[in-house]
Amino acid sequence: MRTYQLSDGPNEPVGDVDVFRWDGYERAGAMPFRAMWYRVPAGGVSPADRHPELELSIVVSGDAAVSVDGAEPVEVRQGGAFLLEAGERHVVHNRRPDEPLVVFSAYWFEQGPKRAAKRGQNDG
Amino acid sequence: MRTYQLSDGPNEPVGDVDVFRWDGYERAGAMPFRAMWYRVPAGGVSPADRHPELELSIVVSGDAAVSVDGAEPVEVRQGGAFLLEAGERHVVHNRRPDEPLVVFSAYWFEQGPKRAAKRGQNDG
Numbered sequence: 001m002r003t004y005q006l007s008d009g010p011n012e013p014v015g016d017v018d019v020f021r022w023d024g025y026e027r028a029g030a031m032p033f034r035a036m037w038y039r040v041p042a043g044g045v046s047p048a049d050r051h052p053e054l055e056l057s058i059v060v061s062g063d064a065a066v067s068v069d070g071a072e073p074v075e076v077r078q079g080g081a082f083l084l085e086a087g088e089r090h091v092v093h094n095r096r097p098d099e100p101l102v103v104f105s106a107y108w109f110e111q112g113p114k115r116a117a118k119r120g121q122n123d124g
Numbered sequence: 125m126r127t128y129q130l131s132d133g134p135n136e137p138v139g140d141v142d143v144f145r146w147d148g149y150e151r152a153g154a155m156p157f158r159a160m161w162y163r164v165p166a167g168g169v170s171p172a173d174r175h176p177e178l179e180l181s182i183v184v185s186g187d188a189a190v191s192v193d194g195a196e197p198v199e200v201r202q203g204g205a206f207l208l209e210a211g212e213r214h215v216v217h218n219r220r221p222d223e224p225l226v227v228f229s230a231y232w233f234e235q236g237p238k239r240a241a242k243r244g245q246n247d248g
Contacts, residue, residue, distance in 0.1 A: 001190065001192045001198065001206055001207065001208050001209070001212060001214070002206065002207045003198060003200050003204060003205065003206045003207075004204065004205040004206070004207070005201075005203070005204045005205070006203065006204075027207055030178060030207075030234055031178075031180060031207075031232075032156035032157055032232050032235070033156055033157070033230075035180075054154060054155075056155060056159075058182055058184060058228050059184075060182060060183075060184055060202070060203045061202070061203055066125065068125045074125065074127060076127050077129075078184070078185070079129070079130060079184045079185055079226055080127060080128065080129045080130075081127065081128040081129070081228070082125055082126065082127045082128070083125065083126045083127075083128070083151055083154075083155075084125055085125070088125060090125070102203060104182050104205070104228075106157075106230065108155075108156050110154055111156065
């Protein structure tokens, strides 16, 4: 067994958001996804992000308010999870004035018909 | 975006531990792992478990004390993570007398050498 905590990795901040990617973690290569922790300061907001990977997030401390493609933010409270589809533009707000928001995220490229097609040299 | 919370799924308790598997969740099939939440009551302990999948766990509420293959339990506090290797026999203790322990776990079969070989070819 290995244990990990937020402070294990290097911090690669994006704006006001601290980002701790797991890429350098021992056994990260055994995981079928990449992973990170990120921390949004009290009252802060993440820069808008959009990527081709799906992303599953677990709110480990604080509460998140997640806006997708400019829509009204959706509350995801501590202990809850949210799944972002490929290409969804997302912004994560920490509306609490007194507590940082910490999120664990796993992200990956969806496999399935698309990838099968690539293997079969059908795309292109 | 979809959101999930512990109370969304059916509870399939194992001993005193509540287990909420994600298999029936919308878009669970898009994830390269299976997932669950489990809840160990205050002062409780999970039945010993051992399986061929790797398992990455995030402690979302409370603190865990995880014993592997009979060794002294290792503390994993709220917000921390632990990775169990295939076949490691594990027992999860909740030593807090006043608060349930909630853990998110993702689990998968390792695809090591196969994947590495494939990557090697693609990189070449």
